[in-house]
Amino acid sequence: MSGDGTSGSETGEGATGEGGPGVSKEGVHGERPGREAEIGKGLARRNGRRGRRRGERAMVPEAEFTSYYGLPILNPPTWKATDIAGYFFLGGLAGAGSVLAAGAQLTGRPAAARAMKISSLAAIGGSTALLIHDLGRPARFANMLRVMKPTSPMSMGSWLLGAYGPAAGAAAVLDATGLFPRLGAAATAGAAVLGPLVATYTAALAADTAVPSWHDVHRELPMVFAGSATSAAAGMGLVVSPAREAAPMRTAAVFGAVLELAAAKLIEHRAGLVAEPYKTGKAGRYMRAGEILTAAGTAGGVLLAGRGRTAAALSGAALLAGSACTRFGIFHAGVQSAEDPKYTVVPQRERLTAAANESGNGARNGSG
Template sequence: MKDLPEAWSGETYYGQPPLKNPQWDWKVSGYIAVAGTAGASQALAWIGSLRDRAAFRGVRRNANLLGLAGMATGSALLIADLKTPRRFYNMLRIVRPTSPMSFGTYILGVFGGFSSASFLANLAANPGPVLRSAAGVVEAGAAVSGAGAATYTAALMSATSNPYWAAAPRSLGAQFATSAVASGAAALAVGERLSGRRHTAERLEAVAAVATAAHLVAGQVAKRARHRAGVEEPVEDRSSRYETADLLLAGAAPLAGYALNRATGGRAPGLAITGSLALIAGSFAMRHGILDAGKSAARRPEAAFSLAQPGNLPDRQRRRVERQP
């Protein structure tokens, strides 16, 4: 078992942070949350339709609307963050599979295209066999590209030099994926509740509850990984408030709402809807908290120097460093 690195306590470069502070703000965290919810909802609707297509007809329609809204809102937030709209257009001129940002631009575009096609294919009340086959193809495309849209942002953030994001890449991916599934299921469940389809809503709420529990576990695993790397933010840092909000909004509140509704035999749907809405809000709070914690880490030189120690390198790179004279 390799030795775990300790938090850096040695010299720094005159106490100055060696990294630039990322300029991302709420527009980026908002895009990540919107893309996660919209992408996961398309994947969940497709999986549900494979089991019971008739029961999930309303879910597919709502998932398509979420996909279209997510594409439009996400694109607007990204363009607003880039400051210059032509930058988004220029990103489409180059395909660079090794760049999460370049690859993510195309994932978003493909997701929007499949979501639009799926929406149009499901407008017909009595589709023929050809249209049903075409709808199945585009729904699968929306599900696969939606899963990519919901998770690629974790790869984008962990591929940077920011110590907080790069210290736990796999755990960050698990956090984003489980949160996306939870918020996507919650958003679809709200639509089913408002439409009076209780049975489908309860199935989606069960998925949201399981994903919420998995998200809480992923968050603790990520926290331990950052602590081992010596980049965890100080307790008094304001990003800890986002962690508390995540535990309440994306953890305790939805689980309590779903459990209480089940305990009353489904006679308290307002509690379930409240839990779902808290879960959706918590997905944004979690992502914005991680974004804010990354900014805090970039301002602390000891965080960057801690992550740069050989003990934090992958095994293959660490052995290469150790062999050097």
């Protein structure tokens, strides 16, 4: 209160200082032109939405995504790397090996054909054992054969293994014993027909999950698995086949390596953010090792394998190791993408934004 009994608000000299704008009983006084708020005069609209004019700087930074308490949005796969990545690798080796075995038999390379049939039988046996170990009890694998569900990769894969295993076993046993050659030839052909499916269905099995780095590359992943399986089978062929019968194995090594490496690079360039786990962490180390070993094994197989058994065996071992590293890299990439929420949320937001933009463009074109 002032000494004469009048308040600052009544004289127009309030808290803003003498001569400044204020509010009294008579109304607003001392206002400055252009400073009062105007309804509807917010930020300029651009394309029907409020936005900043050119040259303006946002006062609030763009929001960055963080999940609830930093916890993963997805439950990471609980599979053991040795069981599932090994199951992927051995299944691919078996399936592609049956194709090479049939080709060797048709082209008059009996020793290579017999060796590849035996290796395929051993590989599919190991792959099935790893799958059952992951399931926990053999009865669980048998239970999956009680129904056939075409929409389930696991169900169809179980039936596929149930058909391929006996064919591969019969082809190997009948070839080794020399019994029933016609039945052995039919078993060899049957295993060769089913082999490509055995080599690649595990890619569909992985891509059918919600794991971002598997699901979002469902087109390219079967090609990676096919190339990796072919490289592994060619490597096994170089290890177990006589040098005089190993020429088709060297050709297969080149084909498999080119397909595998090209598909892996396609994932890196097309998949965007979800391809990042394939280049970082444990997955990145496995993938780089796979690339180096596959390239070295292919070069050795082409340039040196025809000169002696030692060079052929070393080249084949490098191809096998490279294929195994690729499968372990793919497995760990999936786990890494499930553990980090950004690989789930950011691609979803990008898809929603793209869909909204397409819808808006369609509406404007229709109204025009």
